[in-house]
Amino acid sequence: MRESVAPNSPAVAIAGCGVTSAVGRGVASLRTAMRTNQSGLRACERFNGPLFQSNIVGAAPLAGVGGDLDDPAHQLATEALREAREQAHEVLAAIPETRVGLVLSTTKANIEALERLADGRPCSTAAQRHLQSNPLAADLAAANGASGPVQCVSVACVSGLVALQQGAKLIQRGVADAVLVVGVDHLSAFVVAGFTALKAIDTVGCRPFDRDRGGLSPGEAGAALVLARADLAPLSAIRLLGWGNSNDANHLTGPSRDGSGLALAIRRALDSAQLPPSGIDYVNAHGTGTPYNDAMESLALRAVFGEHCPPVSGAKGMLGHTLGAAGLIETILCVLALEDRWLPGTPRLVFPAEGAPASLLIEPRSAARLDRVLKLNTGFGGVNGALILGHE
Amino acid sequence: MNSLFITAASLVSEADVRAARLGSRFGRLDLASQLALLAVEKLAADFDGLGRERVGICLTAAAGSLSTDAAYWNGRAGVGGPSPTLFAYTLPSAAIGEIAIRHRLMGPNLCFVGHESDALSEAAHLILRGEAAACLAVFCHVVTPALAAMIQWSPAARAGALLLQRLDTGLHRWRENDRDIAAMCSLLSAR
Numbered sequence: 001m002r003e004s005v006a007p008n009s010p011a012v013a014i015a016g017c018g019v020t021s022a023v024g025r026g027v028a029s030l031r032t033a034m035r036t037n038q039s040g041l042r043a044c045e046r047f048n049g050p051l052f053q054s055n056i057v058g059a060a061p062l063a064g065v066g067g068d069l070d071d072p073a074h075q076l077a078t079e080a081l082r083e084a085r086e087q088a089h090e091v092l093a094a095i096p097e098t099r100v101g102l103v104l105s106t107t108k109a110n111i112e113a114l115e116r117l118a119d120g121r122p123c124s125t126a127a128q129r130h131l132q133s134n135p136l137a138a139d140l141a142a143a144n145g146a147s148g149p150v151q152c153v154s155v156a157c158v159s160g161l162v163a164l165q166q167g168a169k170l171i172q173r174g175v176a177d178a179v180l181v182v183g184v185d186h187l188s189a190f191v192v193a194g195f196t197a198l199k200a201i202d203t204v205g206c207r208p209f210d211r212d213r214g215g216l217s218p219g220e221a222g223a224a225l226v227l228a229r230a231d232l233a234p235l236s237a238i239r240l241l242g243w244g245n246s247n248d249a250n251h252l253t254g255p256s257r258d259g260s261g262l263a264l265a266i267r268r269a270l271d272s273a274q275l276p277p278s279g280i281d282y283v284n285a286h287g288t289g290t291p292y293n294d295a296m297e298s299l300a301l302r303a304v305f306g307e308h309c310p311p312v313s314g315a316k317g318m319l320g321h322t323l324g325a326a327g328l329i330e331t332i333l334c335v336l337a338l339e340d341r342w343l344p345g346t347p348r349l350v351f352p353a354e355g356a357p358a359s360l361l362i363e364p365r366s367a368a369r370l371d372r373v374l375k376l377n378t379g380f381g382g383v384n385g386a387l388i389l390g391h392e
Numbered sequence: 393m394n395s396l397f398i399t400a401a402s403l404v405s406e407a408d409v410r411a412a413r414l415g416s417r418f419g420r421l422d423l424a425s426q427l428a429l430l431a432v433e434k435l436a437a438d439f440d441g442l443g444r445e446r447v448g449i450c451l452t453a454a455a456g457s458l459s460t461d462a463a464y465w466n467g468r469a470g471v472g473g474p475s476p477t478l479f480a481y482t483l484p485s486a487a488i489g490e491i492a493i494r495h496r497l498m499g500p501n502l503c504f505v506g507h508e509s510d511a512l513s514e515a516a517h518l519i520l521r522g523e524a525a526a527c528l529a530v531f532c533h534v535v536t537p538a539l540a541a542m543i544q545w546s547p548a549a550r551a552g553a554l555l556l557q558r559l560d561t562g563l564h565r566w567r568e569n570d571r572d573i574a575a576m577c578s579l580l581s582a583r
Contacts, residue, residue: 194479245500247492381489
């Protein structure tokens with residue numbers, strides 16, 4: 001299914017990145033974690049108690065945790081946007097604000113406000129406003145010099161990849177020259193109790209693709225990328241080369257057992273990037289650490305790549321599952337990998353599961369060739385997303 | 393075959409949900425998913441003829457999933473804690489999954505929290521880019537009385553669906569920024 005983009009549609013490049021996550025503030029902290037295979041998962045006393053299966057989570061260094069922080073979603077998104085805009089300063093300086101858009105990716109926005117309202121705890125007007133994701137998007141756009149189109153995307157755990165696609169489409173459609181794509185979800189009792197109810201949490205911390213894996217670890221992050229018309233960005237900027245999406249049409253909370261839906265999304269992405277499977281040098285997997293997801297993802301990779309699967313790893317043992325931020329922070333990891341020609345490992349993976357790709361990376365290492373990367377995410381509702389990025 | 397046409401349209405309310413007979417699973421869905429699923433059902437679309445792998449779904453949930461969020465969180469003190477079933481519907485995009493499962497639609501999906509016109513415009517662009525052969529644009533707005541009391545909004549429970557196809561004729565030709573379509577969205581929103 002080839003994209004029928006007009007021949008003069010501009011290429012889209014990544015001009016800046018910003019992140020706050022379980023491994024610290026700033027892209028530099030993510031790069032260090034990638035280089036050293038560090039895990040940011042740790043015990044957090046907020047999640048002690050009978051509502052929670054485990055207190056091992058990926059908590060970001062938010063100011064005010066344990067105090068009275070009532071709008072963590074806004075804080076995480078703002079920090080990430082500040083860094084991404086600083087990185088892209090020269091590109092953004094040449095573009096009028098009316099030609100800068102913003103796409104927000106989130107699943108729960110500022111769900112902290114709902115918990116506070118339900119408990120009768122203090123909650124500021126702004127925090128209540130950000131319980132809804134579209135006012136959060138509007139406020140972030142107004143505060144960050146984006147007077148162009150604003151969208152708020154929420155497609156479960158594929159939200160980040162879809163938000164990147166939407167940002168690129170706004171540029172290719174000619175309604176923006178740059179788009180701030182920001183993803184955020186914060187740790188909440190609401191979400192951790194929900195995954196506990198589904199018995200989906202690994203009590204010792206998630207171990208993607210491990211034979212003993214027992215589920216995911218909730219995480220939180222703010223992650224932002226500045227997309228820009230490639231002719232306005234530095235020549236060396238990493239580009240979005242293609243994407244594909246699909247639905248399993250199978251189950252609301254579980255992936256298809258045979259991986260056919262995700263395989264369809266990957267094939268659509270390859271077709272859109274006009275690449276054969278052998279054109280991919282590295283796959284950054286969704287890798288939640290749940291038994292069914294990782295098995296399904298392994299089958300999908302086998303269906304597309306056969307016995308010649310490129311190196312594969314997953315980042316959720318490093319960051320936790322950051323939901324609406326996951327696709328964006330993991331894409332930033334891919335950008336760093338491409339810039340450094342460095343293959344990330346899979347933190348917390350010890351014994352690869354039977355059926356996992358033979359090319360699964362436990363430890364990180366340098367790569368002789370790393371030009372094209374495939375990023376995957378899947379989510380509740382059977383949604384699958386695949387994004388290909390790389391050098392020009 | 394270069395024009396996009398809306399070939400089917402529907403509007404449903406909570407009363408329609410109460411009268412619906414869509415099997416036992418339907419009763420287990422949250423209200424937003426019930427409304428959205430019923431709106432698509434009322435289109436009576438021939439998905440076999442369209443090619444189910446190439447039918448996309450674009451959904452706008454004007455109030456996100458906040459009503460279901462509130463119901464789920466209000467149940468946290470119950471026996472066994474919060475409901476795992478309800479937790480699965482605390483995503484604005486949950487209705488997309490239900491529509492895809494019922495009609496076995498494997499095309500691309502988009503979900504927005506915001507104005508109804510987002511879904512229609514993006515559905516059209518999915519077809520124009522060649523990512524989908526046809527696309528459902530679904531609008532859903534649910535504010536239960538419990539949520540309305542909490543956040544001072546007006547209660548609402550309605551959904552609408554449009555089927556967009558590349559054809560020579562249909563109910564309405566799609567044009568970007570079309571005032572008739574904007575009026576249709578307003579009608580859906582105000583009903």
